[in-house]
Amino acid sequence: xxxxxxxxFLGAALAMRRISAYAQPTHLCTVxxxxxxxxxxxxxxxxxxxxxxxxxRGWVVGQNLRIDYRFAEGDIERMLSLSKELVALHPDVIxxxxxxVVAALRQVTQTIPIIFVVVADPVGSGFVTSLALPGGNIxxxxxxxxxxxxxxxxxxxxxxxxxxxxGLLYNPASVPGGGTSFMLTFVESAKEYxxxxxxxxIHDSDEIEAAMADLGAVPDSGLIVMPDNFTTFYRxxxxxxxxxxxxxxxxxxxxxxxxxxxxxxxxDVLDLxxxxxxYVDRILQGSKPADLPVQAPKKFELVINLKTARALGVAVxxxxxxxxxxxxx
Numbered sequence: 608x609x610x611x612x613x614x615x616f617l618g619a620a621l622a623m624r625r626i627s628a629y630a631q632p633t634h635l636c637t638v639x640x641x642x643x644x645x646x647x648x649x650x651x652x653x654x655x656x657x658x659x660x661x662x663x664r665g666w667v668v669g670q671n672l673r674i675d676y677r678f679a680e681g682d683i684e685r686m687l688s689l690s691k692e693l694v695a696l697h698p699d700v701i702x703x704x705x706x707x708v709v710a711a712l713r714q715v716t717q718t719i720p721i722i723f724v725v726v727a728d729p730v731g732s733g734f735v736t737s738l739a740l741p742g743g744n745i746x747x748x749x750x751x752x753x754x755x756x757x758x759x760x761x762x763x764x765x766x767x768x769x770x771x772x773x774g775l776l777y778n779p780a781s782v783p784g785g786g787t788s789f790m791l792t793f794v795e796s797a798k799e800y801x802x803x804x805x806x807x808x809i810h811d812s813d814e815i816e817a818a819m820a821d822l823g824a825v826p827d828s829g830l831i832v833m834p835d836n837f838t839t840f841y842r843x844x845x846x847x848x849x850x851x852x853x854x855x856x857x858x859x860x861x862x863x864x865x866x867x868x869x870x871x872x873x874x875d876v877l878d879l880x881x882x883x884x885x886y887v888d889r890i891l892q893g894s895k896p897a898d899l900p901v902q903a904p905k906k907f908e909l910v911i912n913l914k915t916a917r918a919l920g921v922a923v924x925x926x927x928x929x930x931x932x933x934x935x936x
Contacts, residue, residue, distance in 0.1 A: 635673045636666065636891050639698035641689055641712065643705035643781075643836035646678040649862050653880045657702065660884030666891065679708060681840035683780055686711040694719060700890045702883060705836050706783050709734055709745065716744070720896045722886045723747030724879055725834075728783040729901055738901040746886065746896040748879050749903050750834065755873075756793035759831045759857050762872055762909070764800050765927055767855045771827040773797065774805040776818070776845070778837035789833070809837065815844050823852030834859035834873060842866065853919055864910045864935060869919065870927075874904040908932040 640657065644650045654676065658668060666672040675696055677689040690711040693701060700720040703709045709723045710732065724747055729735045736742035738749075760773060775793050779785040786808070797804035807818050807830070822828050832838050832845060838859070846868045849856040858864060858871040886899055909927070912935045916923050928934065 635671060637673045637675065637696065637698040638887060639693035639696060639701040640674060640676045641686070641693055641701065641703050641708050642676070642678045643681060643686065643708045644678060644839055645680040646676075649839075650678060652877060653704075656877055656880045657883060657887075660881055661887060664884055664888040666884075666888065679836070681781070681836040683707055683711075687714065690715045700887055702887065703747070705781075706732055707781055707836060709747075713745070718744055720890045721745045721747070722883060722890070722896070724883050725750040725876065727751050727834075728753065728788050731788055732783050735901055738903075740897070741899065741901060742897050744896050746899045746901055748882055749901060750874050750876075750879060751904070753788040754792045756789045756831065756833075757796040759872060760793065760796045760800060760802075762870065762927070763829050763831060763855065763857045764802070765924055766857075766870065766921065767827075767829055769827055770802055770829045770855070772803045772805055772822070772825055773829045773831060774807040774822045775831050775833060776807040776809060776838065777833035777835055778809050780810070781835035781837045782833060786833075793831075812841055812844065815841060816848060819845070819848045819852060819854065823854045828854060830854045830856040832856060832858050832863070842868075850915065850918065855919065855921060861908060861910045861933070864912045864915075867912065867915055869912055869915045869921070871908075871910045873907065875906040875908055878906045879904055910935065 642650050661672060668674055675693060677693060679686040679689055686708050694715045700722060701712060703712050703721050703723045704725055706726050709726055712721055721744055726747060726749055729749060730737060734745045763773060764770060777786055794804050805822060807822060809815055809818055822830060830849060838845060842863055846863060846866055856869050858868040859873040860876055861871050864871045909931045910933045911923055911931050914936055
């Protein structure tokens with residue numbers, strides 16, 4: 608009798624244990640994502656890359672992972688308010704896209720781990736102590752060096768050697784140091800090519816057409832569009848204006864050329880985003896951002912829109928055609 612009672616007791620205890628384990632909710636880790644862009648097709652492509660990469664590492668949305676997205680639409684004030692919203696949710700880690708987004712988050716938290724992506728100068732911006740040893744709650748993936756303006760100009764001069772003036776278009780509120788970090792190389796490179804460097808600072812959407820019209824009013828003028836949230840958000844205004852004003856223009860990312868821009872040189876943005884889930888996984892597993900080195904881009908691409916070149920009357924040199932990663936007809 609005692610043996611039968613013990614077996615019955617043990618069976619009941621095991622059954623209760625199984626019921627208790629079954630009833631216990633699975634813990635969800637939370638990731639916040641703050642994009643500097645609008646919630647458009649380009650942003651959604653990045654969202655898919657993030658979620659696919661996390662799923663490959665065992666983090667599946669709705670099972671053991673929750674992701675809260677916010678899209679700032681290139682608006683600096685909106686970035687700060689959305690940063691406060693995300694921090695109030697107490698996520699385990701935040702993915703921060705672009706320099707001004709990271710700057711906004713830094714005002715709100717110095718403790719929640721932040722992984723940045725597409726940030727140009729994390730040391731100069733004060734986000735990290737060094738690339739090898741970030742030293743705080745922030746680390747991530749850079750997108751370019753300040754010397755990139757020299758490369759942009761060299762490509763533009765190969766495309767149109769007769770240019771005499773070249774403008775550099777950017778929003779000082781959306782780039783590191785208000786533009787000072789890359790302006791020096793631009794001016795020095797302009798001297799080498801004997802062209803006049805023109806600063807085209809755009810502070811809001813109302814200034815885009817007037818500034819580009821001023822540049823295009825002088826013959827033999829070209830344009831370099833710098834990578835920032837503002838130029839990305841307003842690319843649908845900038846690209847057709849450059850075509851209408853017949854300004855040969857170099858853009859920072861392929862999707863500008865996919866949408867009708869003449870030529871782009873820059874990082875493969877999606878490739879950079881594909882690397883983010885690895886750091887998210889490591890932080891969710893217990894690693895600290897201070898111990899994860901900042902990583903540089905690995906893949907750059909040159910893309911040329913031949914249809915736009917024909918419309919502008921631009922004969923693309925063979926050296927550029929041969930070096931292009933993609934040609935769009």
